[in-house]
Amino acid sequence: xxxxxxxxxxxxxxxxxxxxxxxxTTLGKVVGLARxxxxxxxxxxxxxCGIEYMATMGANYDLARFGSERMSFSPRQADxxxxxxxIAKKMxxxxxxxxxxxxxxxxxxAVGACASSGGIFDTYSVLQGIDRVIPVDVYVPGCPxxxxxxxxxxxxIQELVKNESLxxxxxxxxxxxxxxxxxx
Amino acid sequence: xxxxxxEFLQNHIGIxxxxxxxxxxxxTVMSLTHIIGPKxxxxxxxxxxxxxxxxHGDARMPFxxxxxxxxxxxxxxDVEIIFFxxxxxxxxxxxxxxxxxxxxxxxxxxxxxxxxIRKGALKWE
Numbered sequence: 001x002x003x004x005x006x007x008x009x010x011x012x013x014x015x016x017x018x019x020x021x022x023x024x025t026t027l028g029k030v031v032g033l034a035r036x037x038x039x040x041x042x043x044x045x046x047x048x049c050g051i052e053y054m055a056t057m058g059a060n061y062d063l064a065r066f067g068s069e070r071m072s073f074s075p076r077q078a079d080x081x082x083x084x085x086x087i088a089k090k091m092x093x094x095x096x097x098x099x100x101x102x103x104x105x106x107x108x109x110a111v112g113a114c115a116s117s118g119g120i121f122d123t124y125s126v127l128q129g130i131d132r133v134i135p136v137d138v139y140v141p142g143c144p145x146x147x148x149x150x151x152x153x154x155x156x157i158q159e160l161v162k163n164e165s166l167x168x169x170x171x172x173x174x175x176x177x178x179x180x181x182x183x184x
Numbered sequence: 185x186x187x188x189x190x191e192f193l194q195n196h197i198g199i200x201x202x203x204x205x206x207x208x209x210x211x212t213v214m215s216l217t218h219i220i221g222p223k224x225x226x227x228x229x230x231x232x233x234x235x236x237x238x239x240h241g242d243a244r245m246p247f248x249x250x251x252x253x254x255x256x257x258x259x260x261x262d263v264e265i266i267f268f269x270x271x272x273x274x275x276x277x278x279x280x281x282x283x284x285x286x287x288x289x290x291x292x293x294x295x296x297x298x299x300x301i302r303k304g305a306l307k308w309e
Contacts, residue, residue, distance in 0.1 A: 074233055094236035100229050101236075104222040169222055184226035 011037050014162070028166045035079065035105075036161040037067040039154070042078035042102065044095065046085030049112035049144040053084050056147040066154050075102040080157060081134075084144075086114040087127045099134040100183055105169050107160065109153050110136045113143040135177055253305050264293055 014033055016025030041063075045053055057063050057071070072078035075098050087095055099108065110130050113119030116139040118128035130136060137160055140153040168174055178184070232239050271278065271286055278285075300306060 076233065097228070097231075097236040100226075101231070101233055104224050169224075184224075184228060 029162075031166060032162040032164060036158040039066070039068045039080045039107070039157065039161065040070050040072045040078050041068050041080045041082045042072050042075055042098070044081060044083045044085075044098065046083075046087060046091070047114065049084035049115065049142075052144045052147055052150060053082065053111065056150045061147040061151060063151065063154065066151070066158065068154060075099075078102050079106055081106065081108045082111055083108065083115040083130050084111040086119065086121055087130055088125055089127050090125075092127050092133045095130060096133045096181075096183065105164070107137045107157050108134055109138045109140065109157055111140045111142075111150055111153065112145055113141065116141065119143060134181060134183070250308060254308075257300060257305065261293075261297070 011033060013023070014025050014029035016023055016029065018024075043050065043053055045051075055061060057069070063069060068080070075081075079102075081099055081102060083095065099106070108130075110116045114121060114126070115130050116136075118126050120143070122128070127133065138153050138156045140149050142149050145153075267289070271282065275282070
């Protein structure tokens with residue numbers, strides 16, 4: 001099950017029962033494996049972290065190695081919302097609407113100090129972290145973070161995706177989390 | 185069925201099978217994802233995507249057709265003029281026959297142009 005090309009592992013096989021010519025595991029793990037290695041990011045880039053994201057997508061850092069080369073500029077086909085940059089308070093409802101319209105299941109990554117906490121912009125006009133309007137899964141620190149850090153964030157998201165229960169999104173806890181943000 | 189037909193089938197059965205498998209695979213996988221994929225159908229989610237901004241009005245609103253008519257007619261006759269260039273360069277070689285061929289090409293277009301003028305399609309005011 002482990003695909004090896006010149007010594008590189010494309011995707012780690014999940015835990016399972018293995019014998020000659022077969023491999024058995026749970027459906028949740030297979031779905032998690034498939035989802036984790038084909039995340040389609042929706043870049044919500046508003047400032048300098050967006051430039052670092054461009055470097056991350058470029059040839060040197062190449063996010064395509066993680067199955068995320070297909071950026072989606074419509075939320076309909078996106079699994080991962082990557083918020084990169086300062087989010088002004090006026091941008092808050094827009095961000096929330098974009099998140100709401102994303103495909104299910106969806107994950108959110110706050111890249112950089114501004115998206116995570118407002119950063120240096122401790123003013124009346126800037127949202128003090130996007131987790132005021134939408135639930136965030138992974139925070140990437142840095143001002144701006146280097147591409148390596150963004151990749152680290154992607155790997156953390158992949159871990160979350162791999163280990164998420166298939167029932168999580170219909171659980172009362174998850175619905176309570178969404179309704180605490182006012183998202184149906 | 186004649187021998188030729190049977191031979192044709194035997195030679196191409198692989199292609200038909202592959203095409204069938206491809207179609208069945210795509211249809212099955214796409215319908216499966218639609219049936220078993222997680223969904224959340226709420227009003228906010230199913231709204232038109234306008235980059236997160238509230239939708240204003242209807243996409244099907246009337247607008248002035250004048251600009252479109254002028255632009256599309258310009259493109260039509262502009263492309264016609266492109267055909268004139270090689271004809272003009274080879275005008276002497278093509279001689280009288282070429283001239284009459286061009287008239288045959290031009291006649292329907294000129295008739296169309298006459299129709300446009302009579303209909304007043306190019307009147308801006």
